[in-house]
Amino acid sequence: MVRLILQRLALLVPTLLGLSVLLFLWVRALPGGPATALLGERATPEAVERINSLYGFDKPLLEQYLTWIGQLLQGNFGTSTRTQVPVLEEFLDRFPATIELTLLALVFAVGIGIPLGYVAARHQGKALDHTTVVASLLGVTVPVFFLAFLLKFLFAVQLGWFPSAGRQSPSMVATHPTGFYVLDGLLTGEWDAAWDALLHLVLPAIALGSIPLAIIARITRASVIEVQSADYVRTARAKGLRPPRLRRRVVIRNAMLPVATTIGLQVGLLLSGAVLTETVFAFNGIGSFLAAAVFNLDYAVLQGFILFIAVVYALVNLAVDVSYGLIDPRMRVR
Amino acid sequence: MSPEVAATTTGSGGPDPRDGATPLLSIRDLEVTFTTQQGSATAVRGASFDVMPGETVAIVGESGSGKSTTAAAVIGLLAENGRVTGGRILFDGTDLTERGGAGIARMRGRDIGMVPQDPMSNLNPVMRVGAQIVEALEDNGVARGEEARRRTVELLEEAGLPDAQRRAAQYPHEFSGGMRQRALIAMGLSCRPRLLIADEPTSALDVTVQRTILDRLEALTAERGTAVLLITHDLGLAAERAHRIVVMYRGEVVETGPAAHLLRDPQHEYTKRLLAAAPSLASRRIEIAKHGGGARVAADDLLAVTADAPADATRAAADAVVEVEDVTKVFRIRGRGLLGRGTDFTAVDRVSFTIPRGTTTAVVGESGSGKSTVARMILALEEPTSGTIRFDGEPVGGKDRAAEVRFRRRVQPVFQDPYSSLDPLYTIYRTIEEPLRAHGYGSASRRRERVLELMDDVALSPSLLRRYPAELSGGQRQRVAIARALALDPELVVCDEAVSALDVIVQSQILHLLADLQHRKGLSYLFISHDLAVVRQIADRVCVMERGRIVEEGTVDDVFDHPQEAYTRALLDAIPGRSLDLGLRAG
Numbered sequence: 001m002v003r004l005i006l007q008r009l010a011l012l013v014p015t016l017l018g019l020s021v022l023l024f025l026w027v028r029a030l031p032g033g034p035a036t037a038l039l040g041e042r043a044t045p046e047a048v049e050r051i052n053s054l055y056g057f058d059k060p061l062l063e064q065y066l067t068w069i070g071q072l073l074q075g076n077f078g079t080s081t082r083t084q085v086p087v088l089e090e091f092l093d094r095f096p097a098t099i100e101l102t103l104l105a106l107v108f109a110v111g112i113g114i115p116l117g118y119v120a121a122r123h124q125g126k127a128l129d130h131t132t133v134v135a136s137l138l139g140v141t142v143p144v145f146f147l148a149f150l151l152k153f154l155f156a157v158q159l160g161w162f163p164s165a166g167r168q169s170p171s172m173v174a175t176h177p178t179g180f181y182v183l184d185g186l187l188t189g190e191w192d193a194a195w196d197a198l199l200h201l202v203l204p205a206i207a208l209g210s211i212p213l214a215i216i217a218r219i220t221r222a223s224v225i226e227v228q229s230a231d232y233v234r235t236a237r238a239k240g241l242r243p244p245r246l247r248r249r250v251v252i253r254n255a256m257l258p259v260a261t262t263i264g265l266q267v268g269l270l271l272s273g274a275v276l277t278e279t280v281f282a283f284n285g286i287g288s289f290l291a292a293a294v295f296n297l298d299y300a301v302l303q304g305f306i307l308f309i310a311v312v313y314a315l316v317n318l319a320v321d322v323s324y325g326l327i328d329p330r331m332r333v334r
Numbered sequence: 335m336s337p338e339v340a341a342t343t344t345g346s347g348g349p350d351p352r353d354g355a356t357p358l359l360s361i362r363d364l365e366v367t368f369t370t371q372q373g374s375a376t377a378v379r380g381a382s383f384d385v386m387p388g389e390t391v392a393i394v395g396e397s398g399s400g401k402s403t404t405a406a407a408v409i410g411l412l413a414e415n416g417r418v419t420g421g422r423i424l425f426d427g428t429d430l431t432e433r434g435g436a437g438i439a440r441m442r443g444r445d446i447g448m449v450p451q452d453p454m455s456n457l458n459p460v461m462r463v464g465a466q467i468v469e470a471l472e473d474n475g476v477a478r479g480e481e482a483r484r485r486t487v488e489l490l491e492e493a494g495l496p497d498a499q500r501r502a503a504q505y506p507h508e509f510s511g512g513m514r515q516r517a518l519i520a521m522g523l524s525c526r527p528r529l530l531i532a533d534e535p536t537s538a539l540d541v542t543v544q545r546t547i548l549d550r551l552e553a554l555t556a557e558r559g560t561a562v563l564l565i566t567h568d569l570g571l572a573a574e575r576a577h578r579i580v581v582m583y584r585g586e587v588v589e590t591g592p593a594a595h596l597l598r599d600p601q602h603e604y605t606k607r608l609l610a611a612a613p614s615l616a617s618r619r620i621e622i623a624k625h626g627g628g629a630r631v632a633a634d635d636l637l638a639v640t641a642d643a644p645a646d647a648t649r650a651a652a653d654a655v656v657e658v659e660d661v662t663k664v665f666r667i668r669g670r671g672l673l674g675r676g677t678d679f680t681a682v683d684r685v686s687f688t689i690p691r692g693t694t695t696a697v698v699g700e701s702g703s704g705k706s707t708v709a710r711m712i713l714a715l716e717e718p719t720s721g722t723i724r725f726d727g728e729p730v731g732g733k734d735r736a737a738e739v740r741f742r743r744r745v746q747p748v749f750q751d752p753y754s755s756l757d758p759l760y761t762i763y764r765t766i767e768e769p770l771r772a773h774g775y776g777s778a779s780r781r782r783e784r785v786l787e788l789m790d791d792v793a794l795s796p797s798l799l800r801r802y803p804a805e806l807s808g809g810q811r812q813r814v815a816i817a818r819a820l821a822l823d824p825e826l827v828v829c830d831e832a833v834s835a836l837d838v839i840v841q842s843q844i845l846h847l848l849a850d851l852q853h854r855k856g857l858s859y860l861f862i863s864h865d866l867a868v869v870r871q872i873a874d875r876v877c878v879m880e881r882g883r884i885v886e887e888g889t890v891d892d893v894f895d896h897p898q899e900a901y902t903r904a905l906l907d908a909i910p911g912r913s914l915d916l917g918l919r920a921g
Binding site for chain 2: 238
């Protein structure tokens with residue numbers, strides 16, 4: 001197990017190096033540049049040149065790349081051309097918000113997707129099953145931003161059940177020792193602040209979690225159907241296992257193997273979906289900041305944030321592989 | 335009937351349990367129907383038989399005969415689209431068909447136990463083996479907690495699992511097939527059921543393992559007075575293990591009777607065919623030449639002809655198509671931990687033999703004996719660590735691309751499982767045409783002719799050409815696999831357990847087909863098998879492998895009639911039904 005983790009971490013180095021090259025070239029291939037984006041209509045050739053030389057964008061590409069990598073290795077991720085704040089600081093400032101949102105979306109997707117898929121499988125071919133299949137197909141096909149607008153319009157604007165934007169009501173006075181607003185409220189005993197932050201999370205989390213929910217439900221359904229007809233399930237019935245134990249220890253445990261892999265893959269989807277959702281709900285996380293960076297061609301932020309996200313994604317998948325070994329003894333590296 | 339025969343067939347040798355007792359299980363006019371999208375199909379009709387307390391009754395038949403369906407109906411585990419549509423199943427006086435699903439569910443484990451067919455797929459892969467028996471004990475209210483764990487170790491020991499305490503804490507994938515089957519026997523008997531259904535309990539195992547497992551099962555059930563309903567396709571095995579035999583054919587019981595009696599004096603035509611096809615009872619090489627030259631073996635020719643004259647090993651030219659010389663294959667096994675050193679495993683150890691042209695050479699042995707590795711090296715799918723293999727005088731492997739293509743055309747494999755060796759998305763036509771296409775054989779119309787020719791060779795109807803593998807029976811699929819292998823007119827066909835997955839009657843048909851094709855086309859076969867009874871019918875020469883070495887080699891008759899090695903004798907003794915010398919093979 002330790003060997004697996006070390007191997008995978010070692011593999012991460014060349015992966016990130018390759019990604020850094022691609023990322024660097026992609027960012028520079030975008031039309032325009034940070035100088036024109038910053039200056040807007042005031043962009044005279046002289047002003048553009050001044051900005052470019054200030055940030056070193058006039059140097060040869062190879063030199064720019066090596067400078068960037070050299071700084072990275074020293075823990076310096078550069079400075080945002082838009083906000084003039086160090087990239088690392090911007091990232092750490094917003095990362096907790098995105099984690100909170102992603103986690104809640106994941107809880108929503110897993111907490112509803114798995115039971116839904118299981119129930120559909122148990123009623124295979126009946127009305128309930130068909131409804132679930134159609135609904136999950138709908139869930140996969142509806143674009144995230146459309147669903148986000150729909151939810152916001154219906155539940156925030158029309159019904160007023162949930163707040164429509166932000167992470168916490170502006171009027172709420174709260175201390176934030178960790179940056180995770182819900183957790184902060186719980187730690188400091190500011191219950192109203194925690195509740196308020198949670199309410200702000202609900203709609204974005206539902207919008208973000210809907211596609212993973214649909215996918216998880218479908219995989220669970222297919223997996224349970226397959227496991228139900230497995231020989232070992234029949235044998236377990238033949239030896240007289242009672243239904244609760246049969247469900248829990250034989251069917252569900254085996255059916256969860258492909259679902260675990262799927263959940264790991266969904267984390268990537270959640271991180272990319274966060275860009276859209278956070279923008280719609282004016283949720284101050286890395287997603288909305290990244291979107292702003294794209295419009296402003298903020299090279300340092302784009303490069304830094306996407307690399308961070310890649311690391312997070314790789315680590316989550318490693319965690320999934322490790323947990324896979326916990327569920328399935330055959331996968332344990334001996 | 336001679337008293338010796340009676341003694342060997344009843345196994346326990348005790349008094350006849352049928353005397354003055356009421357049946358434990360009594361099946362009367364049972365009818366089971368499956369509902370499919372095409373309508374309903376009756377899988378069992380009008381089946382009636384009894385099982386006395388403590389008695390072993392075998393249901394014998396080929397796949398699709400309804401034998402497993404009958405057993406599934408008794409234990410209430412029919413597939414979801416199956417239903418008992420008529421008749422009664424009386425267990426100890428109560429009618430199970432009236433008890434409903436929940437009623438039978440309460441009896442499973444405690445009153446009726448089951449040992450399933452395939453040990454590889456019948457244990458929960460994510461749970462420790464011991465825990466899977468503990469949960470059965472707990473759910474049936476036999477024992478709980480520490481007591482259940484102690485009892486589990488005892489049960490595993492009784493089932494013949496060595497080092498049971500440690501083994502109980504392991505997972506199924508750490509067990510061999512034989513060990514898994516012992517665990518399944520322990521599981522089936524854990525709650526002391528009065529009736530045990532054993533559905534082909536050993537057909538997936540090596541012969542020697544098969545024998546010890548069946549001995550153990552017999553001892554355990556005799557000691558507990560458990561009645562056994564044994565499901566098998568092998569009449570020899572049934573005769574050796576059961577008191578009485580029920581023969582099923584196409585959903586109906588065609589014959590029942592005491593085992594020895596039924597073997598001596600079969601009444602129904604189907605029982606006679608089964609007897610003729612049972613590999614465990616056949617004893618001679620199939621000689622097509624002796625029966626009207628190149629006569630085709632039709633697909634529906636169930637009555638296999640088996641020659642009584644010994645095989646003439648010298649009939650073919652003396653030159654060797656394959657020479658294997660001092661071949662060794664070493665595999666490296668990865669070590670434990672971060673810095674663990676790998677260890678070497680010698681799968682094949684200085685093996686030498688030749689395959690004379692136009693004959694069949696068999697390599698027999700148990701799993702892990704290295705026989706399949708030998709086959710893979712001859713097919714050039716694996717490279718020998720040392721030693722040389724020559725095909726038609728040319729060394730195999732390590733050649734240029736063109737030479738390899740030529741070699742592949744002349745040497746073709748037929749594998750064990752006709753279900754996974756055919757591409758499910760290819761029609762039969764495309765499957766057989768593929769090698770022709772790959773080797774650039776003729777025009778489209780010429781290829782079509784060739785495919786039809788091949789279909790005719792293996793006695794398949796041209797109407798199957800547009801079908802997919804899933805629509806064919808196991809025997810038909812294996813014929814397709816053979817046709818595909820023959821497409822390029824190979825000289826050597828390597829059959830790796832080519833008939834092991836088939837029912838006895840189909841097995842016999844395929845063996846006859848292979849013998850017929852050999853006679854007509856002068857093919858050479860390398861036949862890899864764990865089943866000595868099959869080898870006896872098809873091979874001219876045989877090499878017995880044990881732990882990577884050839885321990886005995888010679889003509890089939892020499893090896894079978896005068897085995898020199900203890901290991902060979904053990905293999906021969908393990909063939910079910912061998913003790914039943916009933917003089918069936920008179921001609």
